[in-house]
Amino acid sequence: MRHILLPTDFSDNSWNAIKYAIKLFKDQACVFHLLNTYTPVIYNVEYVLGYPAQFGLGDVMRDTSQENLKELVAKITEEFPDNSKHKFETLSRFDTLISGIKEFMNKHTTHVIVMGTKGATGAKEILFGSNTVHVFKEIKCPVLAIPSNFEFENPHEILFPTDLEVSYRDTQLNLLKEIAISHNSRVNAMHVSTGYEFTEAKTNNKLELESIFKNISFLFHEIKSMDVTEAINEFQIKSKINLLVMINNKHSFFENLFFQSKLKQIGFHLTIPFLVIPSDQKKQL
Incomplete structure (x- = not known):
């Protein structure tokens, strides 16, 4: 339950x-x-x-x-x-x-x-x-x-921006997986390139993500160098996104986006639900 x-x-x-x-x-x-x-x-x-x-x-x-x-x-x-x-x-x-x-x-x-x-x-x-x-x-x-005022719609298209800096544990993304399965959602993982080639760690994390979502409709989008907020806003315009999901891990772009100097100028014009998953959840999860 x-x-x-x-x-x-x-x-x-x-x-x-x-x-x-x-x-x-x-x-x-x-x-x-x-x-x-x-x-x-x-x-x-x-x-x-x-x-x-x-x-x-x-x-x-x-x-x-x-x-x-x-x-x-x-x-x-x-x-x-x-x-x-x-x-x-x-x-x-x-x-x-x-x-x-x-x-x-x-x-x-x-x-x-x-x-x-x-x-x-x-x-x-x-x-x-x-x-x-x-x-x-x-x-x-x-x-x-x-x-405010968001009318419920099934989360058929989920946007999951990631910097691939965290090793994803299956349990960490269970909630996202369960939402995707119960609503027949497609998970759109989006990585914004910083201009540098993939490190081995990032490559492994990408493979881990693909494995976690292997039984779910899953697409990986590589976005060329662009501001993260700009990339999210642009993706939303091109695709009908119903849910935005991010991992909150230390030193990630999420932390920089919300808890640092950009807090006053987030730049999101987001009108959809936003799920934030901490990287260090309690064991009960």
């Missing part, structure tokens, strides 16, 4: 991500864990210690969170009434999002996190809000980010 964590703040954005997750895994036995983390707008330890009534505010927020989660499950059941393979559990935590997710993962098996995301207001060049980028960076678990 697959365990899927769905952080929610009860916004339209998070509801859209929940619907996507339910549809994506409609044929698999899943437990969906709905997690709401909450903190007072102004939260200060000294204030809490000095004014015990602050704990009353915490109780009110907890009760509101739990009631909203209960209503959310009812809404899901009404919209998706017939799937006996799916179970829903709820958790309300007085915590920050990142800390709440880490605490959940310490106690529960978690195969993937699915969450809504939206760019900063007025900054079209920024693909993701800060919450999503922090989850990518801090959480060692596959994260599937769903853009």
